[in-house]
Amino acid sequence: MADRGNRIAVFGAGYVGLVTGACFAELGHRVTVRDVIPARIEALRRGEVPIFEPGLEDLLERNRERLSFTLDVAEAIDGAEFVYVAVGTPPTYSGDADLSAVWTVIDELPAVDHRVVVAMKSTVPVGTGEKVRHRLDERGLAHVGYVSNPEFTAEGTAVRDFMEPDRIVVGAFDEADGDAVEGLHRGIEAPVVRSDVASAEMIKLAANAALMTRISFINEIANVCEATGADVVKVAEGIGHDRRIGKSFLRAGVGFGGSCFPKDSLALKQLAASSGYHFQVLNAVIEVNELQKRRVIGKLKQRLGALRGKRIALLGLAFKPNTDDTREAPAFVLAGRLLAEGADVVAWDPVAHADGLHGVEQVGTVDEATRGADAVVLVTEWPELADVDWAAVAAQMRTPLFVDGRNMLDPETMRAAGFTYDGIGRAAAVER
Numbered sequence: 550m551a552d553r554g555n556r557i558a559v560f561g562a563g564y565v566g567l568v569t570g571a572c573f574a575e576l577g578h579r580v581t582v583r584d585v586i587p588a589r590i591e592a593l594r595r596g597e598v599p600i601f602e603p604g605l606e607d608l609l610e611r612n613r614e615r616l617s618f619t620l621d622v623a624e625a626i627d628g629a630e631f632v633y634v635a636v637g638t639p640p641t642y643s644g645d646a647d648l649s650a651v652w653t654v655i656d657e658l659p660a661v662d663h664r665v666v667v668a669m670k671s672t673v674p675v676g677t678g679e680k681v682r683h684r685l686d687e688r689g690l691a692h693v694g695y696v697s698n699p700e701f702t703a704e705g706t707a708v709r710d711f712m713e714p715d716r717i718v719v720g721a722f723d724e725a726d727g728d729a730v731e732g733l734h735r736g737i738e739a740p741v742v743r744s745d746v747a748s749a750e751m752i753k754l755a756a757n758a759a760l761m762t763r764i765s766f767i768n769e770i771a772n773v774c775e776a777t778g779a780d781v782v783k784v785a786e787g788i789g790h791d792r793r794i795g796k797s798f799l800r801a802g803v804g805f806g807g808s809c810f811p812k813d814s815l816a817l818k819q820l821a822a823s824s825g826y827h828f829q830v831l832n833a834v835i836e837v838n839e840l841q842k843r844r845v846i847g848k849l850k851q852r853l854g855a856l857r858g859k860r861i862a863l864l865g866l867a868f869k870p871n872t873d874d875t876r877e878a879p880a881f882v883l884a885g886r887l888l889a890e891g892a893d894v895v896a897w898d899p900v901a902h903a904d905g906l907h908g909v910e911q912v913g914t915v916d917e918a919t920r921g922a923d924a925v926v927l928v929t930e931w932p933e934l935a936d937v938d939w940a941a942v943a944a945q946m947r948t949p950l951f952v953d954g955r956n957m958l959d960p961e962t963m964r965a966a967g968f969t970y971d972g973i974g975r976a977a978a979v980e981r
């Protein structure tokens with residue numbers, strides 16, 4: 550693709566920053582990605598990708614000439630027309646978003662004398678743009694523009710999501726800055742939603758809240774299905790055909806995790822509360838999700854009795870397939886509960902690590918994880934689990950109990966393989 554000559558500095562070489570940088574390079578821009586972790590920048594310079602994200606390695610390789618990596622702020626900003634902020638905004642103890650990394654980027658911005666547009670990719674509370682605008686003005690940087698350009702990519706499909714988004718949201722104080730950021734996306738076919746900065750910030754939070762609401766909704770339907778003998782997979786199929794409802798995010802399971810949903814739901818809850826509003830639906834969504842992660846324990850106890858000394862195999866540590874991200878992963882909550890119950894926990898994941906999960910034994914194969922186990926819990930629906938010889942697995946377990954936390958496998962096939970199979974909200978879970 551032709552070099553259009555736009556110079557972009559991306560702050561943050563994480564999941565969002567790297568995908569943003571690589572995709573903008575693919576669109577023909579020259580991109581410098583800056584991070585504060587030396588090992589990360591050195592790895593990127595060597596051509597190694599520090600995170601697991603399908604398609605990213607190829608994209609970085611293909612656009613090597615248009616990409617550079619640095620630890621140095623001045624080097625990143627040198628000649629840049631756009632500064633993308635893609636640093637982490639994790640939750641604080643209060644549930645508010647920790648914006649310290651965002652403020653560091655803003656405060657470290659050199660006193661540029663040319664027009665630069667700061668574009669916020671990080672997910673931030675509504676009102677952040679207004680505060681950044683003031684801070685820039687106070688520093689005599691009124692000529693530096695500010696645009697909210699939130700990110701909707703999902704880990705595991707982030708490259709495709711960036712290049713083929715459902716929409717691009719651009720919220721600007723100054724229309725010309727909004728036009729410039731919109732122009733960076735030339736080559737991408739998608740509706741562009743132009744708005745004020747506060748609305749763009751809220752679009753991101755509201756989109757995540759809507760998706761989480763669907764997940765908690767279908768999980769509650771699943772729980773009622775379990776109590777009544779209905780099958781949530783059929784129910785989801787039946788309601789998903791309704792065009793007013795749609796099919797996506799109607800998969801019952803052990804709850805949502807990841808680096809975004811849990812923190813963004815807390816941040817929106819806090820934002821509403823500190824604005825004097827009690828966000829009832831969101832509070833319920835969060836509570837349902839917390840309880841959902843623990844329901845598997847009840848299922849195991851129902852079949853095995855006390856879990857002390859029982860060997861439980863967790864299949865999957867990542868919060869979802871095709872990522873190595875374990876932030877807020879349901880598997881970690883489950884492992885913590887199982888360990889507290891006195892169970893021996895062994896875990897398998899093709900890419901994610903049980904770092905920080907003290908007491909959990911991580912092994913390299915499903916075979917090792919399940920040998921002699923009292924139960925298997927499928928926590929992450931990794932595609933390779935579809936190809937496992939489940940009859941062989943059942944045969945080598947102490948008790949062939951299978952709890953399918955993602956309703957990934959066919960109940961009848963699993964029963965035929967020799968398992969006592971329990972899913973989430975499956976009709977046959979009532980068979981006992």
Ligand code: NAD
Nearest residue numbers: 561562563564565583584585636637638650671672700704
């Ligand atoms: P991440 O933790 O993977 O990456 C953040 C990176 O920023 C880290 O490498 C960190 O070292 C770096 N950093 C910290 N301070 C810095 C500084 N002053 N200058 C340069 N780099 C700095 O985070 P992420 O998952 O990429 O998320 C980034 C933001 O995007 C968050 O606000 C998140 O909510 C939002 N978001 C994430 C996703 C996702 O799928 N992960 C999707 C949409 C939005």
